[in-house]
Amino acid sequence: MEELAIETSQLTKKFGDFTAVNALDLKVRKGEVYGLLGPNGAGKTTVIKVLCGLLKMNGGSAKMLGTPAPSKSIAGRIGYMPQETALYVGLTVRQNLEFFGSIFGLGKAKVEARISELLKVIDLEVWAKTLVNNLSGGMKHRVSLACALMSEPEILFLDEPTVGVDPELRASFWQYFQNLRSQGITILITTHYMDEARHCDRIGFMRNGKLIAEGSPTHLLESTRTTSLEDAFLEVVKEVGP
Amino acid sequence: MNFRRVLAVTKRVFLDLKNDKRTLALLTLAPIFSMTLFGLAFSGEVKDVQVIVVNLDEGATIPLIGDVVFANAVVHNLDTEVLAITTSANLSVSITELENGNAWAVIYFPENYTSEAILAALPLINTTSYLDIYIDTSNINVAESITREVNEAIISAAEENGQQMPVTVRATPIYGSNVEFMDFFVPGIMCFVVYFLTTLLTLITFVGERVSGTLHRVLATPLTEAEIVAGYAITFSVVGTLQATILLSYGILAFDVDIAGEIWLAFLVIVVLAIVSQALGILGSALAKREAQAVQLVPFIVMPGFLLSGVFWPLEAIPVWLRPASLFVPPTYAIDACRSVMLRGWGLDMVWHDVVALLIFAAVFLALASWSLRRRQ
Ligand SMILES: Nc1ncnc2c1ncn2[C@@H]1O[C@H](COP(=O)(O)OP(=O)(O)OP(=O)(O)O)[C@@H](O)[C@H]1O
Numbered sequence: 202m203e204e205l206a207i208e209t210s211q212l213t214k215k216f217g218d219f220t221a222v223n224a225l226d227l228k229v230r231k232g233e234v235y236g237l238l239g240p241n242g243a244g245k246t247t248v249i250k251v252l253c254g255l256l257k258m259n260g261g262s263a264k265m266l267g268t269p270a271p272s273k274s275i276a277g278r279i280g281y282m283p284q285e286t287a288l289y290v291g292l293t294v295r296q297n298l299e300f301f302g303s304i305f306g307l308g309k310a311k312v313e314a315r316i317s318e319l320l321k322v323i324d325l326e327v328w329a330k331t332l333v334n335n336l337s338g339g340m341k342h343r344v345s346l347a348c349a350l351m352s353e354p355e356i357l358f359l360d361e362p363t364v365g366v367d368p369e370l371r372a373s374f375w376q377y378f379q380n381l382r383s384q385g386i387t388i389l390i391t392t393h394y395m396d397e398a399r400h401c402d403r404i405g406f407m408r409n410g411k412l413i414a415e416g417s418p419t420h421l422l423e424s425t426r427t428t429s430l431e432d433a434f435l436e437v438v439k440e441v442g443p
Numbered sequence: 444m445n446f447r448r449v450l451a452v453t454k455r456v457f458l459d460l461k462n463d464k465r466t467l468a469l470l471t472l473a474p475i476f477s478m479t480l481f482g483l484a485f486s487g488e489v490k491d492v493q494v495i496v497v498n499l500d501e502g503a504t505i506p507l508i509g510d511v512v513f514a515n516a517v518v519h520n521l522d523t524e525v526l527a528i529t530t531s532a533n534l535s536v537s538i539t540e541l542e543n544g545n546a547w548a549v550i551y552f553p554e555n556y557t558s559e560a561i562l563a564a565l566p567l568i569n570t571t572s573y574l575d576i577y578i579d580t581s582n583i584n585v586a587e588s589i590t591r592e593v594n595e596a597i598i599s600a601a602e603e604n605g606q607q608m609p610v611t612v613r614a615t616p617i618y619g620s621n622v623e624f625m626d627f628f629v630p631g632i633m634c635f636v637v638y639f640l641t642t643l644l645t646l647i648t649f650v651g652e653r654v655s656g657t658l659h660r661v662l663a664t665p666l667t668e669a670e671i672v673a674g675y676a677i678t679f680s681v682v683g684t685l686q687a688t689i690l691l692s693y694g695i696l697a698f699d700v701d702i703a704g705e706i707w708l709a710f711l712v713i714v715v716l717a718i719v720s721q722a723l724g725i726l727g728s729a730l731a732k733r734e735a736q737a738v739q740l741v742p743f744i745v746m747p748g749f750l751l752s753g754v755f756w757p758l759e760a761i762p763v764w765l766r767p768a769s770l771f772v773p774p775t776y777a778i779d780a781c782r783s784v785m786l787r788g789w790g791l792d793m794v795w796h797d798v799v800a801l802l803i804f805a806a807v808f809l810a811l812a813s814w815s816l817r818r819r820q
Pocket residue numbers: 216221239240241242243244245246247248284820
């Protein structure tokens with residue numbers, strides 16, 4: 202049996218009467234890049250927040266790394282890049298990275314090593330001493346990604362990590378994600394860029410809080426007899442009905 | 444609780460303050476600004492109050508002593524720093540002036556002021572001498588000052604004339620023989636400023652953390668709610684101590700404030716107050732969805748601290764039914780303790796109940812603050 206990094210069963214999240222995540226069964230294997238795709242309001246962010254313990258689930262259960270989730274005991278092994286650029290804008294790039302390193306309990310030397318490596322990845326070495334407030338939107342997004350990577354997590358939640366990032370850097374991000382995967386890191390990523398979803402090992406189409414189709418990009422294209430994931434999604438929607 | 448993570452939060456909050464020049468200025472200059480302003484405005488005395496004296500006293504002749512005009516002696520004894528006196532011989536014109544708002548009071552001595560006073564002093568004759576004060580009581584402070592000044596002048600004048608007052612009140616100061624308004628004021632304003640700025644700053648910072656998503660972000664890491672609260676508490680107790688130091692130094696340099704007791708005790712109180720205040724700010728942040736909403740909470744922070752803590756008005760001036768409310772306002776205890784230490788020179792043996800009350804507030808508010816962060820939608 203393959204080991205699962207993330208496993209939810211009948212996971213449900215309601216906001217009042219509104220069901221944002223509806224009895225979701227999601228299985229993400231270890232070392233896999235899993236893409237959650239779906240329209241605005243599909244519930245992608247909500248799934249991630251529930252798994253990170255930021256929202257209470259109303260039903261079902263979840264497991265991560267073999268432990269019932271959410272749990273503080275595994276928080277140190279998980280990286281989370283929120284959809285909004287959640288950074289301390291009054292701190293410099295470096296100070297942000299140092300802070301996230303230290304709350305994960307990394308030692309000084311480790312923090313330094315991680316910072317110099319990640320600054321290269323996000324290509325912001327010369328901006329290290331700049332206040333985050335003075336960066337462009339895309340740059341902030343890159344810093345946010347680096348903060349999520351500081352602790353070398355085993356599972357990485359990336360909520361739209363490439364929004365507002367220029368095409369060149371986006372390509373290099375995906376390169377880096379592949380890199381992380383080859384180190385055995387599990388990545389759950391959401392995106393609206395259908396073209397870049399091709400890079401995922403598996404994709405889950407999500408709508409109205411439910412998975413409506415799942416599979417590798419090639420599988421999804423073949424089964425819907427389409428040539429782009431965008432068309433594949435529309436095709437699936439047609440099949441499933443409103 | 445992991446202390447290294449707590450310190451990481453502490454350091455981060457410090458950096459945030461340090462990098463933000465405006466907040467830094469707020470934290471250091473606001474105490475000085477408020478102390479200067481309050482110190483000058485509330486110097487405790489009413490000055491230069493316009494009054495009109497209508498002195499028609501014709502005096503009298505006392506055998507062996509000669510002519511006396513008691514009214515002159517009274518007028519002579521009026522404190523001209525407090526009262527700006529103009530004289531007039533016409534009562535009705537003066538009253539018109541008063542009604543037109545050109546004076547606060549008309550002090551009127553009738554023709555028989557002295558003669559009646561002399562008669563009143565004689566045994567067996569039952570009469571009283573009157574002077575009239577027509578007074579604009581639309582400002583109660585001014586009105587009270589005028590009445591007090593006139594009464595004091597009458598007593599002084601009588602003593603000058605060798606009249607015996609039936610009773611003399613002797614006040615013997617037990618604490619603070621030379622207490623001036625600022626001595627009384629500085630401990631209060633120290634507590635108030637630390638309370639207000641700390642609460643306000645944590646409130647705004649924390650609403651910011653909620654809005655920007657950083658709070659959620661760090662809560663997804665091993666950092667716990669209690670560690671966040673503790674990290675903030677350390678930062679703000681240091682900041683509170685710095686503010687108290689600034690205020691105290693400034694009070695000593697600019698206003699010549701005396702300190703009777705052991706100052707470390709006052710600082711201890713301020714530190715605990717700062718911890719209570721930052722927890723209050725965190726708690727309050729749960730009620731605001733945006734920064735702008737945080738501003739709406741400000742009156743609820745300022746007003747109780749201002750009116751119910753005894754910083755300006757003694758608690759005795761609050762209606763009896765309302766007084767218990769002051770027990771729920773943390774600055775009340777801090778102000779009481781700091782005044783007792785700085786003015787009366789009391790030690791921990793005397794102010795311990797204030798310190799204990801503050802510690803209880805701290806424990807309860809810290810617990811509530813981390814509980815409020817632990818709640819999930
Ligand atoms: N705190 C909240 N209170 C009430 N409703 C919420 C809350 N958060 C999310 N929702 C609702 O839950 C639904 C799913 O939201 P979610 O943010 O998970 O969507 P998403 O798939 O991430 O969308 P997007 O692609 O726009 O990021 C939406 O309809 C949203 O309005």
